[in-house]
Amino acid sequence: MERIQTYGIRVVGDVHGDLNAFQHATATDRFIIQLGDLIDHGPNSAGVLELMLDLLEYKRGLFILGNHDRKLGRALEGRRLRKDPPLEETLSQLAQPEYASLIPNIYKAIASAPTWLRIERTFFVHGGFHTAMLSQPPLPGLGEITAPLSRALFGETTGRMQPDGYPERRLSWINRIPDGMTVYVGHDRRSTNGRPWKCLGRLGGTAIFMDLGAGKGGHLAWVDINDF
Known part of the structure; x- marks a missing residue:
């Protein structure tokens, strides 16, 4: 992309409804690659989604699908999901008159968001890397869960639950x-x-973890990449 070649990339971590921080992170000429989980927990998930739609419309950025974004997409499809208070709050915000008209575009953005992205020797993914990602294109995020898609959305799990319920x-x-x-x-x-x-x-490969707890009492992280 011309913007990447001219200005470079800004990688932005999990936002979780922290609109103020996301506004600061996106105040740049760099192309934004946001790593998923735009919504839930923070005070203004609807505003974050609106800002992300603007970035997409003007080709200033994109977001990688996160597990929270996927849950919203499935809810907008009318699927029955387990009780989830943060998601219910996000849906309540989207039901407000100033945001309700955006719902079709929000669903379209979620349905078409890449589940991973490779640019030369750099990968961008929400949950974790799987070697299958080296040889196949990103899988549809709202489709059937396969091993690579599970890794992309949820990372690698042991099958056990922690005391906090995660x-x-x-x-x-x-x-x-x-x-x-x-x-x-x-x-x-x-x-x-x-x-x-x-x-x-x-x-010899490197993983860089960008979630610093935005919307959950932490702050939003971003990293600028110039060598593209």
Whole structure:
């Protein structure tokens, strides 16, 4: 893309309804690649979605589908989902008159959002990397859950639940990132110092975790990439 070649990329982590932070993150000429989970938990998920639609319309950015975005898409399809208070709050915001007319465009954006993206030796995905992503195009995010799509949306889990009620996650997928490749990922809040967490895998690949808890008491992270 011309904008990427001219200005570079800004990678933005999980937003979770923090509109004020997202406005600051997107106040740039760089092309925005947001890593998913635009919505839920924070105060203004509807406003975040409206801003993302503007970025898409003017070809200033895109978002990778996250698991929270997928849940919203399925809810807008009329599917019955488990009780989820953060999603219910997002739906309540979208039902307000100033946002209700945007719902068809929001659904279209979610249905067409890439579930992973590769640009040269750099990967962008919400939950985690799977080696199948090296040889196949992104799968439809609202379609049937396969191993690569599960990894893209939910990361790698052990099958056990943590005391907080969330699935226990593991990071062995980092060791399968090829040498020289960098994977930017959200979903998993791993940082202990308020900065994106960088981890080198056994094959020489690198994972950079961008979720710093925006909308959940933390803050929004972004990283600028120039070498494209």
